[in-house]
Amino acid sequence: MDNQKSCAIIGAGISGIGASIRMRNKGYKVVVYEVNAFPGGKLSSESNKGYRFDMGPSVFTMPEYVDELITLSGKNPKDYFNYVQLDPVYKYFFEDGTVLDSFHGKKGYAKEMAAKTKVKEQEIINYLDKTEEMYELTAEVFLHNSLHKFKNFFTKAVAKGLINFGKIGAFDTMNGANEKAFKDPHLVQIFNRYSTYNGSSPYLAPATLNVIPHVEIVKGAYYPIGGMYSITSSLVKLGKDIGIDYRFGTPVKEIVIENGTAKGIRTNHGIEKYDVVISNMDVYNTYHKLMPTAKKPEKILNQPKSSSGIIFYWGIKHSFKELGLHNILFSENYREEFDTIFSKKTIYHDPTIYVNITSKHTPSDAPPGCENWFAFINTPNNEGQDWDKLIDQAREAMIKKVNRILKTDIRPMIECEMVFDPRVIEKRTSSAFGAIYGNSSNNKFAAFLRHPNFSKKIKNLYFCGGSVHPGPSIPLCLLSAKITTDLIK
Numbered sequence: 166m167d168n169q170k171s172c173a174i175i176g177a178g179i180s181g182i183g184a185s186i187r188m189r190n191k192g193y194k195v196v197v198y199e200v201n202a203f204p205g206g207k208l209s210s211e212s213n214k215g216y217r218f219d220m221g222p223s224v225f226t227m228p229e230y231v232d233e234l235i236t237l238s239g240k241n242p243k244d245y246f247n248y249v250q251l252d253p254v255y256k257y258f259f260e261d262g263t264v265l266d267s268f269h270g271k272k273g274y275a276k277e278m279a280a281k282t283k284v285k286e287q288e289i290i291n292y293l294d295k296t297e298e299m300y301e302l303t304a305e306v307f308l309h310n311s312l313h314k315f316k317n318f319f320t321k322a323v324a325k326g327l328i329n330f331g332k333i334g335a336f337d338t339m340n341g342a343n344e345k346a347f348k349d350p351h352l353v354q355i356f357n358r359y360s361t362y363n364g365s366s367p368y369l370a371p372a373t374l375n376v377i378p379h380v381e382i383v384k385g386a387y388y389p390i391g392g393m394y395s396i397t398s399s400l401v402k403l404g405k406d407i408g409i410d411y412r413f414g415t416p417v418k419e420i421v422i423e424n425g426t427a428k429g430i431r432t433n434h435g436i437e438k439y440d441v442v443i444s445n446m447d448v449y450n451t452y453h454k455l456m457p458t459a460k461k462p463e464k465i466l467n468q469p470k471s472s473s474g475i476i477f478y479w480g481i482k483h484s485f486k487e488l489g490l491h492n493i494l495f496s497e498n499y500r501e502e503f504d505t506i507f508s509k510k511t512i513y514h515d516p517t518i519y520v521n522i523t524s525k526h527t528p529s530d531a532p533p534g535c536e537n538w539f540a541f542i543n544t545p546n547n548e549g550q551d552w553d554k555l556i557d558q559a560r561e562a563m564i565k566k567v568n569r570i571l572k573t574d575i576r577p578m579i580e581c582e583m584v585f586d587p588r589v590i591e592k593r594t595s596s597a598f599g600a601i602y603g604n605s606s607n608n609k610f611a612a613f614l615r616h617p618n619f620s621k622k623i624k625n626l627y628f629c630g631g632s633v634h635p636g637p638s639i640p641l642c643l644l645s646a647k648i649t650t651d652l653i654k
């Protein structure tokens with residue numbers, strides 16, 4: 166097919182993979198260039214001494230966006246990708262001994278929370294109704310379409326959003342709204358926690374982000390059969406089946422631009438010409454490393470970046486009945502914790518810990534009687550802190566906290582360890598400053614200060630992924646791929 170159009174995709178992160186499938190279905194010849202020897206970017210997997218770990222995302226919502234890619238390719242989703250709905254989703258542990266399960270659906274959720282806190286069931290249902298309304302008012306505008314195309318501002322969805330502007334929480338912070346809704350500090354802390362889903366502080370991020378719990382609690386959280394990495398592996402298999410060419414171990418060195426038009430890419434093997442170039446590489450580094458002489462949208466690129474994390478991947482020689490797939494061990498002073506991360510730019514002395522254990526659902530992820538712990542704390546992004554020292558501090562603080570809350574001693578149970586810190590995340594995925602979620606959402610204009618899915622200056626150059634519109638997380642990255650490729654005629 167001589168006149169078949171061609172598309173280069175830089176990066177096999179989940180959004181790059183999504184975009185590759187969509188472009189192939191538009192009839193393009195598609196080549197995905199990935200610097201790593203493996204696909205997935207943040208959504209990757211490693212094994213160590215009989216334990217398997219998902220290295221990045223662990224909470225999975227909106228599986229329909231994965232299914233959609235398979236259906237679009239004329240295949241049966243069940244032949245590629247399967248998942249189960251979680252209920253309960255989380256186990257929350259507080260230092261005062263309170264343990265709360267987060268059940269699926271408004272009723273189940275409210276019943277458990279009301280039984281164990283001072284809040285009435287109906288107050289929780291009212292709150293979840295509000296977050297649902299906020300989601301309905303904002304999703305079409307902020308998640309499903311480009312925010313940077315003039316025509317998208319003259320739609321029914323925008324008109325409805327504008328009429329109901331007072332309801333979308335643009336003028337309050339997440340914490341402000343949550344403190345108004347609940348007198349119980351446990352519930353305020355639980356709902357504040359959702360700011361971390363895009364690496365922000367609940368004391369700064371707009372209350373509009375309180376839509377996130379609606380997605381998780383009401384629309385549901387899921388577990389992919391075989392673990393999170395099966396999202397990546399299923400979609401790459403699909404991509405190969407429909408003729409996408411994935412080139413692993415092949416870093417793109419430059420986006421070739423001639424007369425204001427992207428003409429192709431340069432790798433160590435030379436220049437290859439394409440009709441369209443889509444970068445799934447972090448947008449800050451796409452500008453700085455792949456087209457250093459192009460004019461940069463400085464204001465957007467220089468927005469404060471999101472938080473990052475320290476993650477211990479521990480092989481634990483024990484099975485904890487009190488833990489589930491997703492567990493949060495909360496700090497006692499959340500405000501101080503976020504202030505330490507975002508103002509002091511260091512780690513908190515007693516950080517909130519997230520422990521994910523996929524062997525609870527996939528026993529083969531750990532040897533019999535053992536568990537694979539992904540133990541995570543939020544940290545600032547990389548501004549040159551002494552990470553080796555901070556890792557040692559984090560390990561001590563985390564072990565002490567787990568021991569205190571679970572009344573155990575995990576130290577002798579840790580039979581193997583791998584650790585990621587912001588430097589590793591930066592190196593492994595090219596995320597600027599090792600920030601996990603691109604720009605932070607710590608101000609009410611953040612959604613408008615993410616880079617568009619296209620270049621305003623360079624023709625045929627597009628962007629998808631967690632560092633551009635509509636933002637980070639697996640579902641948003643898959644939506645990013647859709648918005649981007651829909652812009653390409």
Ligand SMILES: Cc1cc2nc3c(=O)[nH]c(=O)nc-3n(C[C@H](O)[C@H](O)[C@H](O)COP(=O)(O)OP(=O)(O)OC[C@H]3O[C@@H](n4cnc5c(N)ncnc54)[C@H](O)[C@@H]3O)c2cc1C
Pocket residue numbers: 175176177178179180181198199200201204205206207208220221222223224225226415416417418445446447474476590593594595596601602629630631632636637638639640642
């Ligand atoms: C620890 C952690 C926990 C998370 N938890 C969750 C969660 O629970 N749920 C959720 O939904 N999301 C979560 N996220 C966020 C989610 O993982 C990301 O938003 C999403 O995976 C980002 O995907 P992406 O497509 O932007 O690309 P990335 O995953 O950032 O991948 C970009 C790819 O581009 C490649 N690349 C970069 N430069 C080049 C180049 N020059 N040439 C070739 N290839 C290049 C990189 O190697 C990489 O493979 C988490 C992330 C992390 C790190």
